[in-house]
Amino acid sequence: MIRIKHLSKAYGNHQVLRDINLEFEPGHVYGIVGANGAGKTTLFRSIAGIENHDGEVEYANSPLKNDLGFLDAQPIMMSKITGWEYLKLVLISRGIAEENFESQNLFDLPLGQYAETYSTGMKKKLALTGILLQANQVLILDEPFNGVDIQSNLIIIELIKKLKALNKIILISSHIFSTLSETCDQIHLLKEGVIEKSVLKKDFTALESEMKDIILGNQLKQINLR
Numbered sequence: 566m567i568r569i570k571h572l573s574k575a576y577g578n579h580q581v582l583r584d585i586n587l588e589f590e591p592g593h594v595y596g597i598v599g600a601n602g603a604g605k606t607t608l609f610r611s612i613a614g615i616e617n618h619d620g621e622v623e624y625a626n627s628p629l630k631n632d633l634g635f636l637d638a639q640p641i642m643m644s645k646i647t648g649w650e651y652l653k654l655v656l657i658s659r660g661i662a663e664e665n666f667e668s669q670n671l672f673d674l675p676l677g678q679y680a681e682t683y684s685t686g687m688k689k690k691l692a693l694t695g696i697l698l699q700a701n702q703v704l705i706l707d708e709p710f711n712g713v714d715i716q717s718n719l720i721i722i723e724l725i726k727k728l729k730a731l732n733k734i735i736l737i738s739s740h741i742f743s744t745l746s747e748t749c750d751q752i753h754l755l756k757e758g759v760i761e762k763s764v765l766k767k768d769f770t771a772l773e774s775e776m777k778d779i780i781l782g783n784q785l786k787q788i789n790l791r
């Protein structure tokens with residue numbers, strides 16, 4: 566289990582996260598949904614230990630970083646490293662000797678090409694393949710569906726379901742609620758750095774229509790359609 570207690574984060578005078586308290590259990594998928602700028606990436610980076618923050622992140626098998634697969638919203642690849650070499654490197658970092666990547670290349674990536682030349686979506690798929698091959702117990706996926714083609718989106722949804730069945734702790738963020746509703750057990754709404762609402766699966770439909778009404782209600786009134 567991961568326990569987040571009173572997590573706050575500021576960049577200078579800009580308070581980005583305010584007193585976040587959350588718990589994440591194995592075998593569950595948790596969504597963090599919020600508009601761009603709400604603080605999702607900062608929250609994930611703080612949990613991962615990449616950002617300094619106030620408050621505690623407790624994890625049973627501390628340190629969390631040894632068990633964590635973190636998918637960046639926009640992964641950056643080193644220059645002159647092929648997809649194959651990237652996978653080899655991330656596995657060496659965990660002491661795993663594996664070279665048979667072609668059979669596990671579930672997104673059909675051109676592993677012989679330099680990863681730096683991949684599109685944003687391909688880089689994301691390569692980074693995701695890497696953290697899956699590492700067999701991490703905890704997965705934090707920052708906007709995994711964003712910028713990725715529909716077929717890969719479907720693969721990612723199925724992967725998340727399999728990871729849940731394997732008793733992993735899975736955290737996913739999105740700025741679009743509907744992308745999370747199929748896979749998540751619980752969704753936390755993050756607004757301006759505060760958890761505004763936490764909703765269990767049985768209430769997703771009601772929450773989605775409530776959010777749609779709030780967003781569309783105000784916007785559509787401004788246009789005088791004829």
Ligand code: ADP
Nearest residue numbers: 576579581599600601602603604605606607608
């Ligand atoms: P989200 O992932 O929900 O789009 P972010 O966590 O990326 O939101 O950003 C939340 C806020 O924190 C934004 O206002 C953003 O400009 C600010 N922010 C993020 N990273 C930094 C940084 N390194 N320095 C200063 N401000 C930052």
